[in-house]
Amino acid sequence: MKQYRVAILGCRSRGSSAARVYHAHPRAEVVGLCDLLEDRLNTLGNEINVEARFTDLDEMIRQTEPDIVAIPTAPALHAPLALRVLEHGVNIEVEKPMGLNLIETDAVMSKASKKSVQVAVHHQWRLSAWTQAINRAYQAGEIGELRYIYASGKGYYGGFGLMEIGTHLLTSMIKFGGHCQSVTAHATTRGRPITPQDVLPAPRGNGIIAGDHVTASLQFDNGVTGTLLQHRFDKLNLDAHVVELYGTEGRLMWHPRGAWKLPNPHALPVNNNLDQWQALKPIYPESFEQAAKTISGNSSMVEGDYWFVDEYVRALDEGREHECSGAEGLHVIEIIMGIFESSAYGTRVDLPQLNREHPLIRWRNEAGLEELTPMPMADADWLEEENKRLGS
Ligand SMILES: NC(=O)c1ccc[n+]([C@@H]2O[C@H](COP(=O)([O-])OP(=O)(O)OC[C@H]3O[C@@H](n4cnc5c(N)ncnc54)[C@H](O)[C@@H]3O)[C@@H](O)[C@H]2O)c1
Known part of the structure; x- marks a missing residue:
């Protein structure tokens, strides 16, 4: 071998x-x-x-x-x-x-x-033990036919979250939904639609972004739709970081630290339905147990x-x-750029896009704005600068 x-x-x-x-x-x-x-x-x-x-x-x-x-x-x-x-x-x-x-x-x-x-x-x-568990249940037909996928980040500033965490969420969404055919999205800053002035260099050098709340509606190849939320919270909250598959007969929920199945597509938390979510077992590669003994650190x-x-x-x-x-x-980058383009221009964006320019830079240029000024790299300094720009 x-x-x-x-x-x-x-x-x-x-x-x-x-x-x-x-x-x-x-x-x-x-x-x-x-x-x-x-x-x-x-x-x-x-x-x-x-x-x-x-x-x-x-x-x-x-x-x-x-x-x-x-x-x-x-x-x-x-x-x-x-x-x-x-x-x-x-x-x-x-x-x-x-x-x-x-x-x-x-x-x-x-x-x-x-x-x-x-x-x-x-x-x-996309390959982790919890995704493997979800995939096994999904492939075995345990939630029937997939009809919708929900995903959310953990509260980073929207556009930054899209580049930082959205990239992981989107690749999990396309694993189940198939490639994304089109995107319709809304990005807001402090609750109002973004303008070319809201286009900024992201923290950690993560590209050019806009919007503190980004909400995207996605149409996938497998006849399935999905929603991706990248909303800024006052404080990050890992509990929000999920991908959820909605099937005709049940739901599957992925989180970085767990996976669960709801064997009922429409369970309300009433009539003893509160505890219907079932924990799934993580699935590891064959050689992992032995190898893990030699890996230091506990990430x-x-x-x-x-x-x-x-x-x-x-x-x-x-x-x-x-x-x-x-x-x-x-393809994940195509979806992210599609989300930015749809948010900026207020249109549905079909993928893959023919124009490969960064849509937010194009939008700013069309508005006749000057070159972007650099922003701090560290999250806290970046947010402080952004709060100043927005007047608080
Ligand atoms: N997959 C995940 O879940 C996950 C989690 C966190 C971060 N990330 C990604 O990981 C990356 C950051 O990782 P990090 O914090 O270890 O990065 P870092 O920038 O702190 O470290 C990169 C290292 O590369 C070295 N380096 C840079 N250019 C080099 C060159 N030309 N030749 C030799 N060495 C060079 C630097 O000296 C530095 O030590 C980001 O892209 C981030 O998005 C991924």
Whole structure:
């Protein structure tokens, strides 16, 4: 059985998590680490015992000849670094969101296709143990025919939440609903429809966004509709972070820390119906129990990250795309850009859109506004600046 050689480009938080799960997987071997900062490189290298440490990514790839390069870096670097790594003709995985606009995301797909390698996007929740449990119940017909999908973020500023968390929610929605054919959306700032002045650079360098509340209505290929909410709360609340499948005979609810089934599509919380939700059992990859013993840290994301690696191994073995493929990641960006376009122009947007420009930048340009001024990167500073702009 082939051992897949993996190189990690970026050794801070997400890079360390990625390195740990690849290192723990019996079919993968971390053959090289790269970071611009040597202390990060050495901390991670010492932890997982990898001596091949580099500050130059091209050098790392030339010397270690990996099958996969993981690129867990800041959002603005995803596409530029992906393009640089793909030049070497290796498979990659890139953190979400796959790109900050369609032009750079398209460029990654076209380069990967020219080099005949694959791109996977680190949408680990789409594969996590709770999603596996939902999928098993769904595939077994336990909620009948799917008719509607609801999803919500956990309370980030709307447009930012869409780039940050919406990317995960949307890939789960298209897993069940099929690709998205069209989008109708509303974005508001302080309760009024957004204007070109509300277009802003997002916190954490997460692209160009607008709206503190975003509500999107989506039409999927499988004849199913859905709603995605990215509403800003005063305080983040993980309990809001769900994906719910509504079937003709019941409902399934996913949360980062659980999955439940309601064996009744219309149960009101009366007449002893309060406790009808049934907890589902998480499903892990075969090798997880053993591997988990060697993974340090207790991030709740470990099993999802491990599933992601397991899927990459199986996809490469079978000569097929990863379930969280570049094509799926690109489609998620199409939906996000469609949501922004529909919110700005007040129209239904059919996907995939022909115009690949960022719709909010186009909207601002058409309004004759000057170039965007930079905003703080950290969430709290960003919100403070935004509150000032809005006059409180
Ligand atoms: N999948 C998830 O659930 C999830 C959760 C949180 C964050 N994220 C994503 O993870 C990313 C952030 O991860 P992080 O906090 O670990 O990132 P980070 O930006 O803090 O760390 C990235 C590391 O990459 C290094 N780096 C950058 N450019 C480099 C280059 N050219 N060569 C070598 N090293 C380079 C930096 O020095 C840094 O140490 C974001 O894209 C975010 O959206 C995903």
